[in-house]
Amino acid sequence: MYTYNIYNNxxxxxxxxxxxxxxxxxxxxxxxxxxxxxxxxxxxxFIASNICSFHDYIDTQPGPxxxxxxxxxxxxxxxxxxxxxxxxxxxxxxxxxxxxxxVVVNNKFFLYLGQKHIVNLSNxxxxxxxxxxxxxxxxxxxxxxxxxxxxxxxxxxxxxxYSLAMVIIHSLFPDKDIHNFHINYLMPIVDTKxxxxxxxxxxxxxxxxxxxxx
Numbered sequence: 001m002y003t004y005n006i007y008n009n010x011x012x013x014x015x016x017x018x019x020x021x022x023x024x025x026x027x028x029x030x031x032x033x034x035x036x037x038x039x040x041x042x043x044x045x046f047i048a049s050n051i052c053s054f055h056d057y058i059d060t061q062p063g064p065x066x067x068x069x070x071x072x073x074x075x076x077x078x079x080x081x082x083x084x085x086x087x088x089x090x091x092x093x094x095x096x097x098x099x100x101x102x103v104v105v106n107n108k109f110f111l112y113l114g115q116k117h118i119v120n121l122s123n124x125x126x127x128x129x130x131x132x133x134x135x136x137x138x139x140x141x142x143x144x145x146x147x148x149x150x151x152x153x154x155x156x157x158x159x160x161x162y163s164l165a166m167v168i169i170h171s172l173f174p175d176k177d178i179h180n181f182h183i184n185y186l187m188p189i190v191d192t193k194x195x196x197x198x199x200x201x202x203x204x205x206x207x208x209x210x211x212x213x214x
Contacts, residue, residue: 002113004051004103010034011048011105015115018042021092022115025083031109046105054102054110058171068171073194074213076110076171080164081211083112088121088157095119095127095155096141096163121157128152139178140166144206156206164211165201168194 004013015022023037023044032046058067080097087093094117101114119127129145130152142162144155169185170178176185181202189195193213200210 006048006051009047009049010045011051012043012045013103013113015042015044017115018044019115019118021087021090021118022113024090024092025087025118026111028086029079029082029111031079031105032111048105050106052104052107054099054104057104057107068174070172070189070192070194072110073168073172075108076168077164077194077197077211078213079110080112081213084160084164084211087118091121092118093121093127093157094160094163095129096138096145096160097167098138098140099167102167122154124154125157126154127157129155138163140170142206143204158206158209158211161201161209161211162206165198169198 002013002015004011006012018037018039023039026032026044027035027037029035032048035044035046037044084093094112094114096117097112098114098117101112101117103111103113105111121127129148140163142159144159166178166181169176169181172189173185183199186195186198197211197213200212203209
């Protein structure tokens with residue numbers, strides 16, 4: 001868990017526990033100016049004028065009921081993609097994305113703080129699911145999770161790519177049934193950068209998924 005506050009245009013996030021992998025995933029993000037951390041106090045801080053939860057951001061944005069925009073989707077794909085990349089470079093990844101742990105900085109940038117969802121990668125680019133409650137009834141999990149029949153089970157590191165795509169798709173099209181995703185859901189954004197990003201992240205074969213905006 002964590003709390004956050006802003007004082008004199010500086011945001012401080014305080015964690016119950018602050019581990020190195022989360023710092024690795026955050027510290028190189030360019031939209032966090034003057035980033036610093038204090039492991040003794042379990043804090044990170046950076047310059048920001050506003051921070052809120054993902055759910056509050058969607059609920060308070062002006063406009064129609066669907067308040068998550070195409071540009072929001074691009075930004076979420078880019079920033080989370082960067083966090084995942086930095087984790088992978090150090091032998092970790094997120095097992096999946098849970099929107100309860102997304103915060104929005106300056107009403108523009110997205111940051112994932114789901115520290116308990118960080119897992120170690122093996123030399124085969126996989127990780128092990130060892131607990132029956134690991135997925136916490138999360139609706140944004142990759143389809144391979146639904147095939148688990150025994151524990152521990154080995155999972156490809158790109159499961160999180162699918163999860164990220166589902167968060168974006170469900171945020172853009174909240175009326176769609178995310179449990180039965182179909183490519184036709186994406187027709188309103190067909191042939192855009194975000195469209196191809198989502199197509200590549202939702203490949204049914206985990207090893208073929210690509211988490212890159214082109």
